[in-house]
């Protein structure tokens with residue numbers, strides 16, 4: 699009955715927050731619960747080299763909600779950001795990535811895991827100290843983790859952000875500029891901050907190879923990155939024509955549905971155990 703009443707104009711007065719705000723509050727409470735009850739899970743999507751071999755696994759957050767099913771980050775990360783819960787979430791993601799990287803290394807698959815940071819993570823007093831503390835606690839061998847930072851994190855970035863990034867890099871965490879080309883000052887950020895690489899945003903990859911504009915932009919970015927000594931990952935590679943163009947233009951790393959969808963660690967490991975017997979067979983069998 700309350701639901702029906704919500705559609706009635708007069709009933710607005712009995713809903714001081716309004717329906718949208720109520721939904722929002724409900725979502726917020728469920729997310730708080732999710733954080734406490736460990737309903738978050740990480741899926742992993744490979745970044746492959748020109749031969750298609752996985753080099754890095756990007757950790758992508760999902761919410762396994764009992765009532766809503768599997769929820770994608772676009773639907774809940776903004777809420778985590780607005781409520782400040784993102785800081786605790788990032789700590790959880792980072793720790794989980796450390797543990798996963800260690801498990802894979804112990805299984806003979808030393809893959810680096812890339813963790814996404816939110817612009818809001820940079821608002822806390824000591825982001826570097828927080829992450830490096832976790833790294834020390836988890837005793838992860840160096841070289842198994844890297845960080846993806848979007849340009850929006852660097853908008854208005856001051857001295858503290860500079861220092862945080864420098865500390866993280868010095869501790870052996872490569873820094874990648876995510877969604878490259880979509881921000882306001884992509885080139886300025888490359889000059890100001892100690893990035894090791896960039897991820898070309900999938901909107902540029904989407905136009906390959908038909909759009910002359912996309913072709914020129916992607917070639918330009920690859921050339922620039924080569925001159926600057928930056929690693930490059932192309933995001934959102936979703937078909938063979940895009941992949942072929944990028945390989946032809948020596949893009950060192952490719953990521954997208956064409957190669958693999960984000961999947962659970964267990965699914966990735968099943969893939970390895972299925973491949974193992976086959977790769978052990980002699981060539982002529």
Ligand code: C2E
Pocket residue numbers: 743757758759770771772775788791814815816846876877900933934935936953954955956960
């Ligand atoms: P992102 O870091 O740029 O991640 C790439 C997104 O593109 C992922 O979406 C991925 O599933 C999707 N994708 C990969 N290949 C393809 C493709 O070939 N075609 C298309 N159309 N999409 C592709 P997802 O997992 O929904 O994540 C969206 C965004 O949410 C991420 O963008 C990242 O900014 C954010 N995010 C994800 N996990 C985390 C996290 O743990 N912490 C934070 N702070 N942000 C996260």
Ligand code: MG
Pocket residue numbers: 756814846876
């Ligand atoms: Mg990313």
Ligand code: MG
Pocket residue numbers: 876877897899933
């Ligand atoms: Mg990206």
Ligand code: MG
Pocket residue numbers: 877899900933
């Ligand atoms: Mg993106």
